[in-house]
Amino acid sequence: MSLEAFNNRNVAEGDYFLVAIEEYPTTGWDKFKRVVKRTFKGELFVGLWVVLREMIRFDIHTVQYPQEKMPIGPRYRAVHQMKRLWESNTERCIGCGLCEKICISDCIRMDTKIDENSRKEVTEYTINLGRCIFCGYCAEVCPELAITHSGEYENASEQREHFIIYEDMLTPIDKMKAGKQLEFEGFGAITPHEDERVKKTPLAY
């Protein structure tokens, strides 16, 4: 086992480095030059011209959001959802921790324990949406298709945490009972005709 990590006691060092930033103008003259340069370079008008041109053409392709909404593709990756089992309506998550492991922005954490039926129980589950990059790895790796992304892209709220309370991510039980849980079809979902490709295990019953 390499002991390097234990021998470096200087916590300030690491992968940090300084980014080269242009010197700020210090004298009044330099500041004035910068203002003039930015004002009269005309970059603004390049953009404004496009808008003006399209406006007078009256050929508008923009969707009238929020009155109009485009259908979202099944592989779209917005805030996460937790799915339930069709058979028993219980949570699909078994607490295997693969999503926690694979998460490249390290934003998923879970606590587990053994429950009274000797099964693994997830006592707490969090996703730090401030760090999440919506890469979809968690949904792809999930062996139970329990954690998936949703098409829910309208996430305006006072706090990001409002979207990742476990109970809120989980399919509501009434929606589940009504059979309205949508299956995720993004990466990690079962491909069509999977059954035909599986080599079956013989049974002695």
Added chain:
Amino acid sequence: MSKIVINIDGKEIETQEGEYLLNAARANDIFIPAICYLTRCSPTLACRICLVEADGKQVYACNAKAKDGMSITTSTESIEKERRAIMEVYDVNHPLQCGVCDQSGECELQNYTLEIGVDSQSYAIKDVDRSSHDWGHLHYDPGLCIVCERCVTACKDMIGDNSLKTTPRGADAIDAEFKESMPKDAYAMWNKLNKSVIGLTNGTDVLDCTSCGECAAVCPVGALVDTHFLYKSNAWELKQIPATCGHCSAGCQISYDVKHTSIENPKEKIYRVMNEWNYVSLCGAGRYGFDYQNADVVKDEAAFNTALEAFKKATAIAFTSTITNEEALLLQKMKKKFGYKLINPEAKAFQTFMKDYSEISGRKLYSSDLERVHTTNFIVSIGSALKTDNPNARYALNNSLTVSKGAGIYFHPVADPIIEGLGKGVMTVTHAPLQEEIALYLLLDLFGDKEQMPSEISEYLASFHSEKTVTVTEVVKEKVVEVVKEVKVNEETGEEEEIEVEKSKMVSKKVEKEVVVDDNKLLELLGADDKFMETLEKNLKKKETFALMVGSDLYRHPKSKNLARLVALVEKYTKFELVIIPSLTNTLGVSLICDLDDERDSYTIGYNTDGDFVLSALGDGDLDMPAMNQQEGTLTSVNKRVNPTNAAIGYNGYEFNDIANALGLKADNIIDYTAELPTIVGFKREEFDNLPNHYENDGTEMRGYVLENVAVAPSGDESVDKFSDDKLEGSIIYLANPVRQFTPFTHKTTELDEVSGIYMSEEFLSNSDFNEGDTVKIATDNGELIANVVSDNKIKGSTVVLPTFDKNLNSEALFSGYRFSTASIEKV
């Protein structure tokens, strides 16, 4: 053993004659798949996957021995077929619950299934009910078990508890068609697998062993799991901190597996302790006693300033040996600079013992270590409650008995069912306390080179021998000829006639014989049984290597000086190699580094012990200190090794180095002192950061460095006192801890829940009017204490055992040094 050259897959490798092929291959980085084999234990032959072809014949690499010029192929077409079939069989009915299994990917079944490329299943059998068992500190799930019997092997060959065995599975017979269609070895392996699961030898459903948890550590799948770890964390989330166990002097290699406590609490927490189980075996304290950290400490400036005041006022520092070498060096430096007296009676006694020993041996340290004891044939232990003083010494004894065909003698006044249970090879002599001298004289008498030995000693020994005539009953077989009348049909006449026939037969007869035998009075004095010499003679057959282990009963014995000299003489004039077991974690290091003083002074600082101002890593003192799992540093083990340990858990308070710095010494980190450890007593000038902490593939221990055994000028005087006739009789108390407990640190942990009190054997309890739970008063000349009676089935006889792990009991105050004492015990 001689070096030989063998050829594995075209690669010439050098190995020892008689080494197992698997070990030879592993030592040279050649991969042979194997599941059931444990290094240092005997081959189990359960998995059969280590098949190789040696000189054209299929053999199992784990039990085939290397011969010179052997040519080995690790993979042929038929071997690959066998391996694939074996792995398919292991996967039959194995639950697909890898997602929640506590092995979480560190699974050998998973690894080999993928390595061998099992992508379809050809075999099937009806499963039986295999629901899980809660065995106390372990959880067994037969559903996940592949019956490789590694747990059974470790328990039998290494630990010596023999608590596990295979029990019937109750499954249907394997379909007859498979016998024809399957590869031969795979079928045989399946046949065995299908008949058994793992069960307990004591017939109940709760383990009653020394609770080391080694069986769970060696389990290749998630079948055996520590109950406290069940579904707590995935292995891959845990960060492994290489460390050295700080509970006893064995200094075992461990790694603390740490992770944040929970989602809310990002503080690091130790989830479990792992070890390199192929090369080191832990005891229960090492494995389960990990959370003794001094938690939630912050820098208390007021307390720190009071501490500095106290240090200015103090004239002495009292401490225990549960400190690192660096701290010991700091103490010594402070003694030099400020003139503090250093008080540590336990280490002082050990230091004096070693000094007395060196006067005859001419070396600073003893000759052997526990690693060598593992491979020794004949082992003697004197003056140590092996099982609890140093569990690794017990493992070494047991390992020698089971794997090296060894034998041994265990001299101790407290009978120990665990030691007796190690096997027939170990003879126990339960002598009276204070008779340790006689035991050492007996060793000189039985094994010593009387020609070389000083003549006074050999004459003294001869004075105990006399000839006596005993009547021996022998069974002799005699030929007896009898005349028997038989009725026979005469063939010619057809009539019946009586004929006399002579018949001879062998009859065994008991003959009483008078024989002159040698009578050894030493044996009688020690209370050895009559058959002792006879059994010893049998046990000594084919024994080549000898080891003597002596323990802490001797260091504070009233005649410890004489004992130390006797020990040195045994080492010098017999074939015995010597191990002196230090009494506490770093007693050896402290005794080498510090100049210790005798008595306390008016104002004493106590470090993890009583004093006028107390620094404590237990969290109950005037200023907090980091515990051993929160510190960096080195510990000196019984194997004369300076082992590095790292901090597993953060510590935000003041440490000993801060005090030293404030008093005028200077070091950024305490480990800056590692390179300054005194080379004159055998330490090396090595920086802490350069010390490795791992094992190589061939089992070479790459941990820290080994102390140099410095030569000292022997005094030339080899005279020893005659043994005294004193012995303790009557009601006797003994200072020793129960299994899994060593110090107040082990007492602090949550998993080690041994009840504190005074320990009486079941046998003693049933013969006396004491009952478990009674409150009793124990009084000696030195004082008295009141405690509850606890029944302990790991001891036998009438000695009452008092523990040291409970500070509140303060049992050490009853003893005047020596670990035994007479006492009056009465109910209150």
